[in-house]
Amino acid sequence: MSQIKSLYAATAISALSATGAFAETTVTIATVNNGDMIRMQGLASEFEAQHPDIKLEWVTLEENVLRQRVTQDVAAKGGQFDVMTIGTYEVPIWGQQGWLVSLNDMSDEWDADDLLPAIRDGLTVDGELYAAPFYGESSMVMYRKDLMEKAGLEMPEAPTWEFIQEAAAAMTDKENEIYGICLRGKAGWGENMAFLTAMANSFGARWFDENWQPELNGPEWTEAVNFYMDLMQNYGPPGASTNGFNENLSLFQQGKCGMWIDATVAASFVTNPDDSTVADQVGFALAPDNGLGPRGNWLWAWSLAVPAGSDATEEAKSFIEWATSKEYTAMVAEKEGWANVPPGTRTSLYENAEYQEAAPFAEMTLSSINAADPKNPSVKPVPYTGVQFVAIPEFAGIATQVGQEISAALAGQQTVEEALEKAQALTLDEIEAAGY
Amino acid sequence: MARAVTSKRKIINTAAAWTVGLLIFFPILWTILTSFKTEATAIADPPVFIGFEWTLANYATVLERSDYARFLWNSIIIAGGSTILGILVAVPAAWSMAFVPSKHTKDILLWMLSTKMLPAVGVLYPIYLIFIKLGLLDSRTGLVIVLMLMNLPIIVWMLYTYFREIPGEILEAARMDGASLKEEILYVLTPMAVPGIASTLLLNFILAWNEAFWTLNLTAAKAAPLTAFIASYSSPEGLFYAKLSAASTMAIVPILILGWFSQKQLVSGLTFGAVK
Numbered sequence: 001m002s003q004i005k006s007l008y009a010a011t012a013i014s015a016l017s018a019t020g021a022f023a024e025t026t027v028t029i030a031t032v033n034n035g036d037m038i039r040m041q042g043l044a045s046e047f048e049a050q051h052p053d054i055k056l057e058w059v060t061l062e063e064n065v066l067r068q069r070v071t072q073d074v075a076a077k078g079g080q081f082d083v084m085t086i087g088t089y090e091v092p093i094w095g096q097q098g099w100l101v102s103l104n105d106m107s108d109e110w111d112a113d114d115l116l117p118a119i120r121d122g123l124t125v126d127g128e129l130y131a132a133p134f135y136g137e138s139s140m141v142m143y144r145k146d147l148m149e150k151a152g153l154e155m156p157e158a159p160t161w162e163f164i165q166e167a168a169a170a171m172t173d174k175e176n177e178i179y180g181i182c183l184r185g186k187a188g189w190g191e192n193m194a195f196l197t198a199m200a201n202s203f204g205a206r207w208f209d210e211n212w213q214p215e216l217n218g219p220e221w222t223e224a225v226n227f228y229m230d231l232m233q234n235y236g237p238p239g240a241s242t243n244g245f246n247e248n249l250s251l252f253q254q255g256k257c258g259m260w261i262d263a264t265v266a267a268s269f270v271t272n273p274d275d276s277t278v279a280d281q282v283g284f285a286l287a288p289d290n291g292l293g294p295r296g297n298w299l300w301a302w303s304l305a306v307p308a309g310s311d312a313t314e315e316a317k318s319f320i321e322w323a324t325s326k327e328y329t330a331m332v333a334e335k336e337g338w339a340n341v342p343p344g345t346r347t348s349l350y351e352n353a354e355y356q357e358a359a360p361f362a363e364m365t366l367s368s369i370n371a372a373d374p375k376n377p378s379v380k381p382v383p384y385t386g387v388q389f390v391a392i393p394e395f396a397g398i399a400t401q402v403g404q405e406i407s408a409a410l411a412g413q414q415t416v417e418e419a420l421e422k423a424q425a426l427t428l429d430e431i432e433a434a435g436y
Numbered sequence: 437m438a439r440a441v442t443s444k445r446k447i448i449n450t451a452a453a454w455t456v457g458l459l460i461f462f463p464i465l466w467t468i469l470t471s472f473k474t475e476a477t478a479i480a481d482p483p484v485f486i487g488f489e490w491t492l493a494n495y496a497t498v499l500e501r502s503d504y505a506r507f508l509w510n511s512i513i514i515a516g517g518s519t520i521l522g523i524l525v526a527v528p529a530a531w532s533m534a535f536v537p538s539k540h541t542k543d544i545l546l547w548m549l550s551t552k553m554l555p556a557v558g559v560l561y562p563i564y565l566i567f568i569k570l571g572l573l574d575s576r577t578g579l580v581i582v583l584m585l586m587n588l589p590i591i592v593w594m595l596y597t598y599f600r601e602i603p604g605e606i607l608e609a610a611r612m613d614g615a616s617l618k619e620e621i622l623y624v625l626t627p628m629a630v631p632g633i634a635s636t637l638l639l640n641f642i643l644a645w646n647e648a649f650w651t652l653n654l655t656a657a658k659a660a661p662l663t664a665f666i667a668s669y670s671s672p673e674g675l676f677y678a679k680l681s682a683a684s685t686m687a688i689v690p691i692l693i694l695g696w697f698s699q700k701q702l703v704s705g706l707t708f709g710a711v712k
Contacts (some may be wrong), residue, residue, distance in 0.1 A: 028657050033671040038501065055656035060668035065652060076561070078568050080656040127586070190672075245673050250479040253675075265673060275476045275675070 023130045025315045025428075028057045030070050030084040032302065034269070036135050037085065037343045040323055043331065046321045054315050063190075070307075074099045075307040082316040087303050088122040088374070092391040095125035101306040101313055102128040103204060103320070110321050114346045119301045122374045122385070131303035132324040136344025138368035139198060139297045141285040142252065142270055143259040144278060147178065151258075157288045161202070161296070164259065168235035171258030180235035181255035182303075183228065184242035187407035191400035194298055194388040195261070197399070198407065200224040202296040202380040203288045207390050207427075212383055214401065214434035217417075217424040225406060225416050232410060240291065243409040253277060259285060261296070264368060267361040284364045286371065292379050298388035299372035301345065344369055360426060394434045398427050464688065469570040470681035473494070478678040480612035494682035502665060504686060511661035511687075514651070515577050515644035519637055526591040527633070531621055533592075534599035535607060545596065556586070556649045562695070569656060574656040582654065583644045590643070591636055598632030599625070634701050638694070645691050664686035 031037045037060070059081070061069060066085065073080045074094065086094070094100050101312045104127075106112060113279045115133060123131045141159060148155055149398040155162065162229030184195045195208070205220030215221060220359070232240050235258075237251055245262060249269060252260045260266070273279040287297030306313055323326060326348060330340045338358035341349065343365055349355055358367075376408050377387045384390040389399065400407035402423040409419040470478050472490045499505070533541050553572065563582065564573075572578030602625065610624040648663040655664060666687050669680040695702065 030656070033668055033676065034674050041501075059656050059660070059664075061652075061664075062667055062670035065667055065670075069653065070559070072564060076568060077565065078573055080573055130498060244490050246671075246675055249675055250481075253476070253479070263673060269674065274474075277476075386689055 014029050015317050020307075024055050026055045026057055026321055027082045027312050027315050028059060028080065029085075029319070030059045030061065030081040031085040032063050032066055032068060033060050034302075035340075038300070039332065039336065039340065040134070041330075043335070044323075044329065047319060050322075051315075051318065054319070056319065064163050074307045074309065079307075079309040079311060080314045081302055081307060082310040083319060084305050084307055085134070085302055086305055088119075088299065089389050089396075091123045091303060091305065091384065092125050092385055093171055093393055094305075095128065095130035099308050100130040101308055101310070101317075102130060103132055103306075106132070106317070106321055110273065110325055114326070114348050116345060116347060116369055118190060118369055118372055118374065119298060119345055120200075122299065122301060123303055129269065131305035132320050133303045133345040134259070134303040134324055135342035136299070136301040136369055137264045138287075138299055138344070138365065138372055139195070139261060139263055140261055140267075140368050141261050141365055142266065143167075143283050144171075144255075144257070144281050145283045146281045147258045154341045155283060157423045158295075159288050161260070161288045161290050164288050165227075165231060168231055168259060168425050172235045175245070177256055178258060179237045179251075179256060180258040181231055182237055182243065182248045183240070183252050184233060184244055184248065184262070185232065185236075185240040185267065185407055186242050187245070187269065187400065187403040189389065189396045189403060191244045191403065192407060193399040193403040196225065196228060196285070196403075197389040198227060198298040199296040201378045201387065202287075203227070204290070204292050206292075206378040208379055208381050208383060208431070208436075210381060211382050214424055214427040214431060216427055217420045221420060222416065225409075225420060229410065241407045262302075262343070264361065265364045266394055267365070271360075282363050286364065286368060294373075294378060294401075295365060295368075295371050297368045297372055299369060299374060300388075392434075393436075394430055396429050401426050409421045452460070464692075467681045467688075468685050470678055471685045472676050475600060478681070479675055494678045495686070497679055498682050498686065502668065502683075503707055504665065507662045507665040507687075508690070510576060510659055511645060511663075511690075514579045514583060514659070514661050515641050517580035518644045519640045520585065521580060522584045522588055522591045522640055523633065523637060526588060526595050526636075527591050527621065530595035530599050531539070531625060533596050534602075535604050537541060545593065552589055560653060573656045574660075576659045579651060579654060579659060579661075582650050584646055586647070586650065587640050587643055591640055594636045594639070595629070595632065598629050598636075599656045601632075602628050607690070624636070631701065631704060634698075635704070638698050638702055642691060642695065673703060 010032060031041070041058055041060070048054065048056060052135065052251075068089070070081060070084045070086065071090075071351075072078070074084070075247070087186050091100070112129065116136065118134045119136045123129055141155070141164070141295065143155055145238065148167065148171070151167065153167050153170060155167070159167075162307065164181065170180070172180035184192045186192055200206075200221055203224035205218065205224050206215055208214055237243065237256065243251070245266070248260055248262060251257050252270055255278045267282075270276050270282050271279050277310060287295045289295040304323060306316045310316055324345065327344065329341050329346070329349060333354070338352075338355045341355065341359075343349070343359070343362070350362060356362050372387045374385050374387050376382070384392060389395055405419040405422050408414055409416050441698075469485070473484070473488055473491070474491055474493070477488045478486055478655055491700050533545065567573045567578055570578075572581075607624055616625065646663075650699070651661050651663045652667060655661070665667055666680070666683050669676055669683040
């Protein structure tokens with residue numbers, strides 16, 4: 001008899017848990033492995049506590065794997081993910097394809113008008129906001145105050161390329177393994193070409209003219225790339241053609257770079273005394289310019305979007321609203337301090353006195369982001385959107401091949417002119433084949 | 437005199453074997469060492485070999501951040517399942533090829549191997565679409581099937597080689613004694629081929645455990661095995677080498693232990709039939 005009773009009880013319990021499982025909606029979030037995202041993952045239990053009917057599942061992948069993985073899924077309508085972490089390159093293309101759910105109907109409290117205009121613009125297609133920015137970044141100059149002083153120079157807030165060259169020459173001390181400047185040399189559209197495209201903007205160069213004719217072998221690109229080559233070959237570290245973000249970060253943290261121009265997100269790494277040997281000696285300045293208007297900095301926002309194939313659209317939206325809200329910012333500040341708040345998305349954050357005090361790089365980040373204009377990145381008009389990229393599907397492939405040519409030139413395998421001729425030819429081929 | 441040459445040769449051989457062995461093992465050793473360093477020591481230049489302050493902090497972080505047990509369990513199911521399923525399919529196939537060969541057996545063997553000549557990414561999209569239709573995305577069942585199919589040519593080839601070494605007369609004798617086909621394979625052939633089957637099992641298990649293309653592309657949250665666990669610690673913007681190494685170490689330790697205990701079978705199985 002007791003056996004039968006316990007059997008009933010077991011059945012009742014399993015029936016209950018089964019209905020429970022049915023009422024619960026799972027939201028699968030694909031994301032990248034970086035500090036701000038990992039922090040969000042850690043705090044997400046708060047969201048689950050507020051929404052007992054939503055269960056969050058996380059898929060964390062390396063950036064390039066993630067990009068390939070989510071592209072494949074969204075294109076095939078696989079429905080594997082309900083929230084995707086994508087950047088300013090993907091959003092305009094995917095939005096146009098109809099692969100993303102519009103976020104125009106987010107609540108008033110979420111306050112879309114508080115988003116930084118440059119970032120919001122980059123995530124909007126035909127008036128529809130297709131992704132909510134989680135954190136924004138630009139690039140800037142990070143430099144060693146002590147070495148700068150030793151060289152008898154003072155870094156202006158907004159340096160020119162000419163000054164950068166002068167400072168690099170003065171700081172370089174190859175015998176002691178100190179190199180005046182560290183820049184990206186590793187081939188890839190998101191590696192050396194992100195840096196070079198942004199740098200070329202400040203030299204007045206553009207990828208394409210208004211009729212989609214590539215201009216890579218034109219005078220502006222030639223001048224910019226030669227300038228870069230000169231900096232790297234005379235004052236850069238050896239083997240720079242394989243240096244990406246991480247390699248340069250490592251060199252800078254070990255005190256081997258006088259200056260490093262790269263993502264604003266690096267500021268919190270190089271000033272962290274646990275990892276960096278030069279933490280208390282780092283100064284910041286805007287990315288250099290050439291007196292033509294645009295500065296050589298980029299604009300990127302890791303953003304959260306809902307793919308059109310999701311079967312939990314509403315739940316996914318409510319998660320995005322939570323993760324990109326002002327309340328989330330306040331919660332991170334309360335639990336982990338203002339310096340750890342995801343930067344670069346909201347005007348209100350930069351008006352916050354506590355944040356300005358806790359993050360010495362805040363002002364520079366905001367000015368850098370505001371200085372970038374995705375619609376008008378260069379001096380002359382362009383037919384595309386994007387500062388350090390061209391928001392067309394073919395760009396990743398084209399720019400990676402161009403990056404390989406320039407990286408080969410940096411390694412001394414060919415001249416800059418040869419590299420740019422090849423780059424021009426292959427870009428022309430690809431863009432004609434794509435029918436632009 | 438002859439003895440002196442032999443011992444000299446032996447020393448050279450041993451030294452060469454150790455050198456090659458250490459060269460192959462070094463990256464794994466380096467990964468394990470790095471997993472006990474701080475992030476700052478991990479990138480130190482010149483690199484620090486042993487003389488650093490050992491820390492378990494990376495393991496603590498990794499264990500706190502990820503559900504290691506879930507990834508491990510998925511790896512065991514996927515590698516184990518695909519191996520067992522593969523053996524079940526391959527034993528009868530290899531039996532027929534070894535003992536009842538036809539004119540086209542050699543062609544079939546070669547054709548099977550040719551499926552390994554196409555880069556996996558070439559069939560990624562078709563398989564992805566099929567998986568969507570069948571609802572197999574992010575499921576262990578789907579991965580068991582795909583990995584089984586990927587490794588099947590190798591299993592069949594290995595088993596075929598072993599079976600060929602077994603005299604057909606023994607099977608014939610069993611048949612004369614009235615054994616059915618099932619009994620012949622199950623009670624006569626299998627016991628004799630145990631060393632071969634065991635090493636095939638082991639090798640296949642290792643291949644499936646380390647498979648990092650399909651396991652990354654066809655899974656999301658539910659069926660992700662240890663390869664996805666490692667991938668989640670790689671980052672182009674931020675130095676996480678020590679944590680990445682800790683995750684890698686945790687992913688390879690189970691298979692390393694398995695390989696250590698079964699090295700005898702593996703070596704004898706892999707060299708079986710090599711010298712004729």
